[in-house]
Amino acid sequence: MxxxxxxxxxxxxxxxxxxxxxxxxxxxxxxxxxxxxxxxxxxxxxxxxxxxxxxxxxxxxxxxxxxxxxxxxxxxxxxxxxxxxxxxxxxxxxxxxxxxxxxxxxxxxxxxxxxxxxxxxxxxxxxxxxxxxxxxxxQPAQPGLSAREAEVLRLVARGLTNGDIGRELFISEATVKTHLLRIFTKLDVADRTAAVTTAMARGLL
CATH class of the missing domain: 3.40.50.2300 (Response regulator)
Structure with missing residues (x-):
């Protein structure tokens, strides 16, 4: 059984x-x-x-x-x-x-x-x-990004706020900000808009 x-x-x-x-x-x-x-x-x-x-x-x-x-x-x-x-x-x-x-x-x-x-x-x-x-x-779709970072970035691209993303993924807003900071560092950008634009240009979204 x-x-x-x-x-x-x-x-x-x-x-x-x-x-x-x-x-x-x-x-x-x-x-x-x-x-x-x-x-x-x-x-x-x-x-x-x-x-x-x-x-x-x-x-x-x-x-x-x-x-x-x-x-x-x-x-x-x-x-x-x-x-x-x-x-x-x-x-x-x-x-x-x-x-x-x-x-x-x-x-x-x-x-x-x-x-x-x-x-x-x-x-x-x-x-x-x-x-x-x-x-x-x-063919890794998100080179350099973890699965969670890629997920956060996709939600950013949909226009969700940090609070919205936290609720969607059941994580705290502080954790969302941490993921975003890591994304900014990996993509060498300074803000959310640049992160999405750069990710799209590189085929990550």
């Missing part, structure tokens, strides 16, 4: 996932979490074989929760299950130690197969995600 923890802030999504997974004779959902911190606590208490982790949740995102869970020595396999598939989201999840990255439009059969594969220690990636990750490895 493969035990599973569901981490998603939407009760309807958790209920749907539970119904799909528990229709399989070898899969059992042993717990649910509605936020990153709840996922960390539940993972330590329940020791599930596989954790299905959403990326965008209140109180700390899925990538941060994944990193905390695995840094604590957990043997659980974390599979990101999300609607987001930007390059930055994928890289953050992989860097955090996730064993897989699936999209919420996966079929019940594909989802069950992915859970079994993760439990066996295999890496599971949605086809579109695998393609993006391969392109990132072959």
């Amino acid at each position: 493969i035990t599973i923890l569901l981490a998603d802030d939407h009760p309807v999504v958790r209920a749907g996932l539970r119904g799909m997974l528990e229709a399989e004779p070898d899969l059992r959902v042993v717990g649910e979490a509605a936020s990153g911190p709840e996922a960390v606590t539940a993972a330590a208490a329940l020791l599930p074989d596989v954790i299905l982790m959403d990326l965008r949740m209140p109180g700390g995102d899925g990538a941060s929760a994944t990193e905390r869970i695995l840094r604590g020595g957990s043997r659980s396999r974390v599979v990101v299950l999300t609607t987001y598939e930007s390059d930055a989201d994928i890289l953050r999840a992989v860097e955090a130690g996730a064993s897989g990255y699936l999209l919420k439009d996966a079929s019940p059969g594909d989802l069950a197969a992915a859970v079994r594969a993760a439990a066996r220690g295999e890496t599971v990636l949605a086809p579109s995600v695998a393609g993006r990750l391969l392109r990132q490895v072959r």
Whole structure:
């Protein structure tokens, strides 16, 4: 029996996932979490074989929760299950130690197969995600910028304020400013507008 923890802030999504997974004779959902911190606590208490982790949740995102869970020595396999598939989201999840990255439009059969594969220690990636990750490895889209810095810069380009960016990424405004200062240094610019212009000129956005 493969035990599973569901981490998603939407009760309807958790209920749907539970119904799909528990229709399989070898899969059992042993717990649910509605936020990153709840996922960390539940993972330590329940020791599930596989954790299905959403990326965008209140109180700390899925990538941060994944990193905390695995840094604590957990043997659980974390599979990101999300609607987001930007390059930055994928890289953050992989860097955090996730064993897989699936999209919420996966079929019940594909989802069950992915859970079994993760439990066996295999890496599971949605086809579109695998393609993006391969392109990132072959031709890094943000040379010199970390995945989080690139994500912050994309939000700057959309016109978001530091406060907006902080709320979007579940980080403090001070952390946003720190990322921006590092971006300015790496791009050798002095302000947000120049950072976006330079990044676009270099093909980073």
